[in-house]
Amino acid sequence: MYFGCHLSAGKGAAAMVETARSIGANTFAFFTRNPRGSKAKQEDPADAAKAVRLLEDYGFGKLVAHGAYTMNLCTADPEARAFAADVLADDLRRMAALPGNFYNFHPGSHVGQGAQAGIEQIAQALRQALRHDYPVTVLLETMAGKGSEIGGRFEELQAILDAVGSAQVGVCLDTCHVYDGGYDLVSDLDGVLAEFDRVIGLNRLKALHLNDSKNPFGSHKDRHACLGEGSLGLETFRRIVNHPVLKDKPMILETPNELPGYQQEIALLREMES
Ligand code: FE
Ligand code: FE
Ligand code: ZN
Secondary structure, three states: OOEEEEEOOOOOHHHHHHHHHHOOOOOOEEEOOOOOOOOOOOOOHHHHHHHHHHHHHOOOOOOEEEOOOOOOOOOOOHHHHHHHHHHHHHHHHHHOOOOOEEEEEOOEEOOOOOHHHHHHHHHHHHHHHHOOOOOEEEEEEOOOOOOOEEOOOHHHHHHHHHHHOOOOEEEEEEHHHHHHOOOOOOOOHHHHHHHHHHHOOHHHEEEEEEOEEOOOOOOOOOOEEOOOOOOOOHHHHHHHHOOOOOOOOOEEEOOOOOHHHHHHHHHHHHHHOO
C-alpha cells in the first residue's frame, strides 16, 4: 500500500523522495508553490530527472502534488480569476517534469457568486489548462463546505467533472473534509463510498488524504487532527486502509505533525494493514 505525508519542497524533488523513504513512506505530497502565496521555485530538470529515477527504483506509488490554497479559480474579480487560471496551467506544465503523477487542488470558493457560477468558472479554467495535454491527472479535493467553498457535496464535484469532460480529471477524498461535510465515514464507510459511486463514480477516485477531524460530524469546519485524536478515530482509519476499493490508492497524511510524527503515523497505518 502507498502511504505518505506532506513534505516541504524546499530541497527539491530528489531530496523529498529520500526524505519520504527515510520515514517509511512510498508516496508523498508537496506544494507546487508557496501554499499561501503564488511564488513557485526555480525549475530544476536535473533534480526532477533524478527524482523520477529514485521513485522508480524505490517502487513508489503516484505522488499527489497540491496546488496553492490561494489559487481560487472562482473568485469574483475577473483579473484575479485569470491569474488563478494561469497559475493552474503553469502548475500542470511544471508537473510534466514528474510525469504520470497527480495534481490535487481545492476547487475554490465562489464568494457569493453562487455555486453554479463557481462550478462553471472552475471548469473553464480546467478546460483551458488541460488543452496542453500535460502528463498529469488533476484531482479535485473533496471539501468540508466551509463558507462558500465548492466541493463540499459530491454533486458539485460531479458537476465540475461533467463540465470539463476529460478523463484526465479525478477526485481526491479528504477524510476530515468529507466527515465535516456530512458524509458519515465513521458509522457507514460503505454507504459513503456507495454514494460517491452513485454520484461521481468510484473510477474517478484516485487518492485520499488521511486526516482525523478536531470537530464533530457535519461541522463544516476543516480542522485536521492526528489519527486517533479526533472524531473519526483509529477504527475508521483501519477500515479505510483495508477497504478493497481504497487500498491501492495513494493515502496522504496532512495531520498536524513534523517528520517524526508522520513516521509514527505511517508505521501505525502499516500495522493496521491486514
Ligand atoms: Fe487540501
Ligand atoms: Fe486535504
Ligand atoms: Zn483541510
